[in-house]
Amino acid sequence: MPKYDLPGPKSAELLEMSDRYEGGATSRQQPFVWDHAEGARVWDVDGNEYIDWTSGVLVTNVGHCHPHHVEAIQRQVGRLLCPYDFPTPERVTLARRLVEITPPNLDACFMITTGSEATEAAMRMAKRYTGRHEIISFYGGFHGRTGMAMAAAGKQGTKYHYGPVLTGHVQSPFAYCYRCPFGLTPDVCDFKCLRFLDTVVETQTTGDIAAVITEPYQGGAGFIFPPEGWLSELEAWCHEHDVLFILDEVQSSFGRTGRMFYAEHEELRPNFMPLGKGIGSGIPTACLMTEQRIMEVFDRGEASSTTGGNPVSCAAAHAVLDIFERENLVENSARMGEYMKGRLKELEARSNYVGEVRGRGLVMGIEFVEDSETREPSREITWRVVEACAREGLCCGVVGFYGNVIRVAPPLVIDRDLAEQSCDIMESVVLGLD
Ligand SMILES: Cc1ncc(COP(=O)(O)O)c(C=O)c1O
Known part of the structure; x- marks a missing residue:
């Protein structure tokens, strides 16, 4: 017997209301309605408890409703909400703190509200700074849902029927080694997908390339991690070709991969690093880390946004950084990630439906297939697992x-206790598939 019969009555009523009044364009989720959450646990409106494998969507890195975070937000809400572009102590000191912890070449911080705005701003500034207009991105890439971000997307679903997309955007294959577009394996490929960039430039561009944009690992495409060294070579390629390098760390930052920023794994020095999600840990906040020499080409007022850098967002981000400093969350991410990946890799070896488990720190993907020999992707099995997990008290989602x-x-x-319990649930659900 499953632990919960879902949806419970209160969830069922609200889900029906959602269908009736919200139009149904948000993504499909497990059948329950969130009520409140604490740390790594979530409760639904019927009182059922779940271990959270979502962090919202990789947002609440410091844990749901961390007392220091909540207190900092509450304090700021009573003081000042929005001075627009007037500097505030919260904003200016946050910029300094972020400059101090990001790669050393990144010496300027532009505060905004969402990840899409941050990637959009990076591409806009790259064009303005170089005087060139072309942007190279990657198959499978996701950078948000505003105009330029959609044009840089490497998946039809993100821009479905929104054409014609902006001109000047071309895509090149990413290192999806489990399904290599060239049919090779990392031990022999010599990063063929990277070499293919030259072909893309030769065949699809006018030669006026402003920047390359990539996620360090592709989140939306299924937590696809390029092999070690791939990003450094991409960065070197950008330098050789005199184009700017945008490393979209909206998702991969703030401890997610067992380092504060993914760039640290390979000592990368991108010209732009859009940050979002974990920076506010639930309060809408984002920023673009870049270089003063690039910001200097802008006239006053060219880079601004109504709620960007508002004091509540900045207070939330300060609290996030305090918590990272006090609670060794980066280390916990690396340690718990290693444990969970080990458990899930055992599952990969035991189940024919698990094609590949991959990840770093506390971000992993479990790719489900019809059969591990054929590697035929299986949405159907994926959703059976996700729904069964909900009934056993594990909150997770599909990408x-x-x-x-x-x-x-x-x-x-x-x-460790919740990590173990959550892996136990996943294991029993997957091994119970017929
Ligand atoms: C890598 C990456 N870039 C950009 C975005 C867009 O961020 P937002 O949804 O805050 O606009 C996302 C969101 O999932 C993301 O994962």
Whole structure:
């Protein structure tokens, strides 16, 4: 017997109301309605409890409703909400703190509200600074849902029927090694997908390339991690070709991969690093880290946004940084990630339906297939697992280029006990599939 019969009565009523009044264009989720959450646990409106493998969508890195975070937000709400572009102590000191912890070449911080705005701003500034107009991005890439971000997307679903998309955007294959577009394996490929960039430039561009944009690992496409060294070579390629390098860390930052920023794994020095999600840990906040020499080409007023850098967002981000400093969350992310990946890799070896488990720190993907020999993607099995997990008290969601990857991204405060219980649930559900 499953632990919960879902949806419970209160969830059922609200889900019906959602269908009736919300239009149904948000993504499909497990059948319950969130009520409140704490640390790495969530309760639905019927009182059922779940271990959280979502962190919202890789947002609540410091844990749901961390007392220091909540207190900082509450304090700021009573003081000042929005002075627009007037500097505030909260904003200016946050900029300094972020400059101090990001790669050393990034010496300027532009505060905004969402990740899409941050990637959009990076591409806009790259064009303005270089005087060139072309942007190279990657198959499977996701950078948000505003105009330029959609044009840089490497998946039809993100820009479905929104054409014609902006001109000047071209895409090149990403290192999806489990399904290599060239049919090679990392031990022999010599990063063929990277070499292909030259072909893309030769065949699809006018030669006026402003920037390359990539996620360090592709989240929406299914937590696809390029092999070690791939990003450094991409950065070197950008330098050789005199184009700017945008490393979209909206999702991969703030401890998610067992380092504060993904760039640290390979000592990368991107010209732009859009940050979002974990920076506010639930309060809408984002920023673009870049270089003063690039910001200097802008006239006063060219880079602004109504709620960007508002004091509540900045107070929330300060609290997030305090918590990282006090609670060794980066280390916990690396340690718990290693444990969970080990458990899930055992599952990969035992189940024919698990094609590949991959990840770093506390962000992993479990890719489901019809059969591990054929590697045929299976949405159907993925959703059977996700729904069964909900009934056993594990909150998780689906992503992937083929819609067949379960996201493993708990808040970074998860402890060994909850990590173990959550892996037990996943294991029993997957091994129970007929
Ligand atoms: C890598 C990446 N870039 C950009 C975005 C867009 O962020 P937002 O939804 O805050 O606009 C996302 C969101 O999922 C993301 O994962």
